[in-house]
Amino acid sequence: MTSSYEHHDYDVLIIGAGGAGLRAAIEAKQRGLKVGIITKSLLGKAHTVMAEGGMAAAMGNVSAEDNWQVHFRDTMRGGKFLNNNRMAELHAKESPDRVRELEQWGALFDRTKEGKILQRDFGGHRYARLAHVGDRTGLELIRTLQQKVVSMDTDVFMECKVLKLVHDENGRIAGCVAYWRPTGEFVTFSAKAIILATGGAGKSWKFTSNSWEGTGDGHAMALWAGAQLIDMECIQFHPTGMVWPLSVRGLLVTEGVRGDGGVLRNSEGQRFMFNYVAPMFRDETAESEEEGDKWYDDHAAGRRPPELLPRDEVARAINSEVKAGRGTPHGGVYLDIASRRTPEFIRRRLPSMYHQFMELAGVDITSEPMEIGPTCHYIMGGVKVDADSAATLVPGLFAAGECAGGMHGANRLGGNSLSDLVVFGRRAGMGAADYIESGQAATSLDMSEVEEAVQEALAPFDRTEGENPYDIQRDLQEMMQLNVGIIRTAGEIEDAITQLETFTDRVKNIAVKGGRAYNPGWNLATDLPAMLTVCKTVARGASLRKESRGGHTREDFPKADPEFAKFNFAHTTSGGNWDSEIVTVESPLLPMPDELKALLEETK
Amino acid sequence: MADVTMRIWRGDASGGDFENYSVEQNEGEVVLDVIHRIQATEAPDLACRWNCKAGKCGSCAAEINGKPRLMCMTRMDQLPEGPVTVTPMKTFPIIRDLVTDVSFNFEQAKKVPALMPPPMPEGGYIMFQEDVERGQEFRKCIECFMCQDVCHVIRDHEANKLHYSGPRFFIRYAELEMHPLDMNDRRDLVREEMGLGYCNITKCCTEVCPEHIKITDNAIIPLKERVVDAHYDPVAWLGRKIRRKTKTSAADAAVQPAP
Numbered sequence: 001m002t003s004s005y006e007h008h009d010y011d012v013l014i015i016g017a018g019g020a021g022l023r024a025a026i027e028a029k030q031r032g033l034k035v036g037i038i039t040k041s042l043l044g045k046a047h048t049v050m051a052e053g054g055m056a057a058a059m060g061n062v063s064a065e066d067n068w069q070v071h072f073r074d075t076m077r078g079g080k081f082l083n084n085n086r087m088a089e090l091h092a093k094e095s096p097d098r099v100r101e102l103e104q105w106g107a108l109f110d111r112t113k114e115g116k117i118l119q120r121d122f123g124g125h126r127y128a129r130l131a132h133v134g135d136r137t138g139l140e141l142i143r144t145l146q147q148k149v150v151s152m153d154t155d156v157f158m159e160c161k162v163l164k165l166v167h168d169e170n171g172r173i174a175g176c177v178a179y180w181r182p183t184g185e186f187v188t189f190s191a192k193a194i195i196l197a198t199g200g201a202g203k204s205w206k207f208t209s210n211s212w213e214g215t216g217d218g219h220a221m222a223l224w225a226g227a228q229l230i231d232m233e234c235i236q237f238h239p240t241g242m243v244w245p246l247s248v249r250g251l252l253v254t255e256g257v258r259g260d261g262g263v264l265r266n267s268e269g270q271r272f273m274f275n276y277v278a279p280m281f282r283d284e285t286a287e288s289e290e291e292g293d294k295w296y297d298d299h300a301a302g303r304r305p306p307e308l309l310p311r312d313e314v315a316r317a318i319n320s321e322v323k324a325g326r327g328t329p330h331g332g333v334y335l336d337i338a339s340r341r342t343p344e345f346i347r348r349r350l351p352s353m354y355h356q357f358m359e360l361a362g363v364d365i366t367s368e369p370m371e372i373g374p375t376c377h378y379i380m381g382g383v384k385v386d387a388d389s390a391a392t393l394v395p396g397l398f399a400a401g402e403c404a405g406g407m408h409g410a411n412r413l414g415g416n417s418l419s420d421l422v423v424f425g426r427r428a429g430m431g432a433a434d435y436i437e438s439g440q441a442a443t444s445l446d447m448s449e450v451e452e453a454v455q456e457a458l459a460p461f462d463r464t465e466g467e468n469p470y471d472i473q474r475d476l477q478e479m480m481q482l483n484v485g486i487i488r489t490a491g492e493i494e495d496a497i498t499q500l501e502t503f504t505d506r507v508k509n510i511a512v513k514g515g516r517a518y519n520p521g522w523n524l525a526t527d528l529p530a531m532l533t534v535c536k537t538v539a540r541g542a543s544l545r546k547e548s549r550g551g552h553t554r555e556d557f558p559k560a561d562p563e564f565a566k567f568n569f570a571h572t573t574s575g576g577n578w579d580s581e582i583v584t585v586e587s588p589l590l591p592m593p594d595e596l597k598a599l600l601e602e603t604k
Numbered sequence: 605m606a607d608v609t610m611r612i613w614r615g616d617a618s619g620g621d622f623e624n625y626s627v628e629q630n631e632g633e634v635v636l637d638v639i640h641r642i643q644a645t646e647a648p649d650l651a652c653r654w655n656c657k658a659g660k661c662g663s664c665a666a667e668i669n670g671k672p673r674l675m676c677m678t679r680m681d682q683l684p685e686g687p688v689t690v691t692p693m694k695t696f697p698i699i700r701d702l703v704t705d706v707s708f709n710f711e712q713a714k715k716v717p718a719l720m721p722p723p724m725p726e727g728g729y730i731m732f733q734e735d736v737e738r739g740q741e742f743r744k745c746i747e748c749f750m751c752q753d754v755c756h757v758i759r760d761h762e763a764n765k766l767h768y769s770g771p772r773f774f775i776r777y778a779e780l781e782m783h784p785l786d787m788n789d790r791r792d793l794v795r796e797e798m799g800l801g802y803c804n805i806t807k808c809c810t811e812v813c814p815e816h817i818k819i820t821d822n823a824i825i826p827l828k829e830r831v832v833d834a835h836y837d838p839v840a841w842l843g844r845k846i847r848r849k850t851k852t853s854a855a856d857a858a859v860q861p862a863p
Contacts, residue, residue, distance in 0.1 A: 042653075043710065044747055045661045059728075100728045106719040106783065108736040108743060115730035133740060139660065140743060150710075151718035158710075182699045211655040245632020251658050356658065359677055361632070470644035514649030517616065518700040521648030 005177075005450070006187040010036040010155075012432045013176065013191035015162050015218060018046030019138075019421030020401025020428070021197030022145035023098075027429025028195075029152045033436065036189065037149070038157045038178060040213055044146045047199050047211055047402075048421065051138025052254035052352065054120055054130030055418035057095035061116040063127035063299065068092040069599050070126050075416060076600055077280070078124040078310045079380070079409020080550040081565050082231060085592045086387035087407040090427070095419035098426065099131045107144040109133055121259040124310040124413040126284070127299075135254045135352045141418055160187065162217065163526060164453040165194060165225040165397065168442035173225065173396030175442075177450045179457065181523060184516020186454055192441035193432035195390070196222055196383065196399040197425065201534045202235075205376035206481035207250040209241055215527040216534035218403035222383040223533060224576050227392040230405040230568040230587060232381035232534070233541030234551040236412055237486045239264075239314035241375025243332035248360050250375040253335065253353060255414040257370075258307045260349050261296055262337035264318070265369070266326035272333075273306035276317035281309055312411040312550050315374040319486055322373065332373035338366055374486055378417065379534075380408045380551055381541070384570060384587070389431030390424055396435065396442055400428035405568075410550025460525045466511025469524040476503055476531065484539050489555045496539045503532055504579050529578035537571045540584055544569050565589075608680065609687040610638060612650070616700045623647075624687070629680050635690065636664055636675040639702075651701035659814060662748030666702050667691045672750035672812045693753040709749050712769045716776055717793070721785035735784045742779035742823060744815040745772065751809035751819060757802045768799035771809035771819050778823035781830060791834040800824070800831060 012028040014021045017039035028035045039046065058071040071092035076083055099117065103109070109131050110118040119128045133140040149156070159181040166188075168174035175190040198218025202210030223229050240253040258264075266272045277285045285306050286292035292305030307314065318333050327333060337346055343366035347354050350365070357363040357370060382405030383392050390398045401421045408416060435441065460466065483496035507529060512522045541552075547561035548554050570587035573580040608629045611622045625642050636654055643650050654664040657676045664675040669689050680688070696704035721729070751771035758764050769777075777794050780786050794800045807820045817823070 041655055042663065042706070045655045045663050047656075049661050049746070050656055050658065100724065103729050103785070104719075104721055104724055106780075108731075108739050108783075111731060111733040111736060115732045117728065133743070136660070136744065139746065143743060143745075147713070147716075147718070150713050151716075153714075156710075182703075182705075211657065211661075213655065246630065247633045247637045248658075352660070359659070360634070360679070468644075468648060470648060474644070512648070518651040518703050519649045520643055520651060524648075 006185065008036060008187070008189050010034050010189065010191045011436055012036075012193050012195065012429070013038065013189050014195045014197055015176070016046070016197035016199060016401070016403070017043055017156065018048040018197060018199055018401060019141050019145060019418060020425035021195065022142070022149050023422045023425030024195045024197060024400055024429040024432070025149050025154050026145065026152065027426045028433055029154055031429070031433040033433055036155045036157060036191070038160050038162055038189070040159065040161050040181070042158050043156050044142055046142060047213060048138045048142040048418070050209065050211070050252060051141070051418050052135040052252065053122055053256040053259065054132030054137045054415050055095070055099060055141065056122070056125060056129045056413065056415035057099045057131055057419055058092060058127075058129060059096045059099065059117065059119065059131070061112055062119040063129075066127040066129060071095075071129065072596070073599050073602070074125050075413060076409070078411055078413040080411060080560065081409060082234070082549060082568065082589070083409030084387055084406030084590050085596055086590055087424070089596060090387055091407060091416070091420060091423050094423045098419060098422040102141065102144050102422070105144050105148040107140050109140070120256065121304075121308065122414045123255055123258065123308045123314065125415065130259075130415040132256070135256050135350050137418060141421070161523065161526060162221065163457055164449065165221050166445050166449045167225070168444050168446060170442065171226070171395070172440070172442035173394055175445045177453045182518050184519065184522070188445060188450055190445055192436045193396050193398060195428045195432055196397070196403050197401045197428070198403045200379050200402040201531070202376045202379065204476055204480050204531045204535050205485065206477040207241065208376040209238060209250055209252040210376065215531050216379075217527070217530045218399065219382060220530035220533040220578065222392060222394075222397065222399060222403070223537070223571065223573055224578060225397060226394045226572070226576065227397060228384040228570040228572055228587070229537050230381060230384045230570045231410065231541070232379070232537040232571065233545050233569070234380035234410045235376060235538065236311055236378040236380060236551045237315045237374040238377035239311055239318055239374055240335055240372040241377075242361065243328070243371050243373045244330040245361060251356070251360070252375065252377065253370060253372050254350070255311070257335060257337055257350060257353060260337065261340045262307070262335055263305070263340065264307050264314070265334045265336055266321045267328060268326055272321050272326070273309070273314065273317055276313065276320070277306050277309065278313060281313070285309065310411055310413060315486060316553060318374055328371045330371055332371040334369040335372045336369035338368055343367070378402065378412055380410060380412055381405050381538070386431075388427065389434065390428035391431050391435065395440065398428045398432050400424040410552060457526050460510045460512040460522065463509065463511040466509045467506055469510050469512065469521055469528060472503065472506050472510065472528060473524060473531075476535065480535055484535070484542055487553050487555050488542050490543070493539055493543045497536075497543065500532060500536050500539060507532060508579070533578050536582055540571065540582060541569045544584065608638070610642065611687050611689040612639075612642070612702070613691040614650070614701050615698065617698050620698075622689070633680050634676055635668055635673070635678045635680060635688065638680060639675060639690070651699070651703045653703045660746060662746035662814070665693055665748040665750045665753065667693060672753045674748060674814050677814060693749070695753045695755070695759045696749075706749050708765055709747070709752060709772060712773050715769070715798075716773065716780070717788050717790055719780060719783060719786050720788040722787065729785060731784045738782045738822070739779045741817055742775040744817055745775060746815060747772065748814060750812045750814070754808045754812050756806070756808065757799070764799065764802065767797065768802050771803070771824065773798065774800060774803070774827055775817060775819055775823040778827045781827060791831045794827065795831045795835060800828060
């Protein structure tokens, strides 16, 4: 059987070709290793292209007062202190160098008058900190890394979907099994180390900014392989997604609109965010529209407007306004930049948004307000890793980017994702290279694991009577939106946990029509096990976390509870399969060194 | 709203034909919404490539009523009354249904000599907005490859793919040529191996660009001028023989401290 599959052999194999995967590849390549990258899509199409506003790095080009200490503090406060503090520290310290190196590889950021990289204001960041290119920063990041990777002659396996990680006889990661989407043929890979860089899991919610790819493959495969997932209940609902027309509901509207002067109003025309400033943020938030408006031009003349609070705060406020009957005709609120900035300014600073609303909604954002509402955007939870090396608990397995957990705690600040990708993508490349050099890497694939994964993937073709995978996906998205969405209660979460078992049975009864070559129905059937695994850990975490914190809001426990700030909920499986029982434990937070504690205690 | 008839090409490299689907159509929908509805109901194996559904990734290019368009940015209510015909991009080999093999483009990308910047000064490079703006226009490219699809040099003459890199890569070469930090010289390469001379500036590429990049006016024509200057100007030719070409003004600007 061994010889029946196409096979490839690498030192470092990277699953996922977004910002984290590509940056990891560059690092491993520079260490002289044989590197392969596998992506479900074409190169350059990963979800990184959707990032708009910018990448956060305390370079101090616009606000000279900025430094890594303030960035660290903002990240921890934004994350409601659930973060891995070492990750937040490394991220704040290293992101400026990661931004600058992109320019050596061809990136062209917007400039200050002095010719330095321009930085913009964003929610939760004390200073103007986001390096950007208009509102298409993610595209710039992925294209730059892609072009660098290609120039280094790296092997890229496109439209290749990994089904499962494979161990050696000693339980180390030894490779994976995948199939080519264009042909449906299976392929095996051996690797001394694997880096997961598979991105997020937002496709399991109905209203989402995530593409079809966001099915949590890396989260799930890591769990099945023996790693831990943490903070899975912490899901970011971005405050500003499009709400109309229905076909684009959930599509992202960049936070840059608010950073550049846009404000939120309810149906009565009121700037309601002033009513939702939590005590933690009162000292640094404007008390009146006049004060907030002064801040845009001169940060010393007033405090920042409440529209720029962290995303969890803004999303909850919008949700409350709509619930109170002060929403727009299509169930959102208004985001207005038209009345506050000139058409020329808007078109120059926010060209993609102008384009997107004009073409998809027939709305001219230079003359009318946008209708927006929260959309599932990002999962803070992910694979538990060592901050410095990105190593998981499984020897040979590393994780970086959105599929890794800890960096962002309970809520991610806008702009901290693109910088996370390059900081920890690089560290994962280093970690994998160090692991290989230490000489403990696996050498042989356990073929029984390969066969099992292949049989499971092919099973839907054998069923003549069975369910359409699209029906299951749609029902799952509706169920998760309803029961484990932005505001949660015990009853709904328990209902979700029960229903997820029914979904497990339904997935085991999928029947697929047609052949194996580029068959999206079959492709979806192979994504659903990962989606269910992720949803189960999200629901489990949401049930156990009896408090509200960041991207986890419980109507029945509306306040944060300090007891819950001492640990993460960590999940493992007892069997290693997608339908295995999930086991959850309390995993204590990393102790914080005194010098970092001191940074958090400084009030200003 | 009334149902609409979708005429979709189905098949693979060995051949295929149109199939008609009568589908419900809702307010504000784009072509990709309707394709997804067909997948979710009648034809779960209908192959179509897509990712972001927001006009940012360029995955869902196809030919709608004969014209290259992004399916995610083409509103159904803006198409003429009657059946809507969707076919795969013609210039690339078929994989299945609406999905084509676009590896030609990834092969071209491998041939592009990388940026060659001067060493980075302490605190980063200094570049000015007016100098980066020209390159930024070309870096808006989402690699939908519709400009490649519509370019008759390769659309109508398969053999030209051997020595023609196409509009997407002409803007890439133009971007590097105009990059304030670049010290590499790709002009002979573009002329001799990438087939810039085949382009007779019919502007078909510019017309289909979803990012509204002025491919012909701002990239191809200036690139042709630079290539001609390099090749036929005897002083420049002699200069290049004697020393490597450097873009003195921009490269110098890049390493100078901030004013």
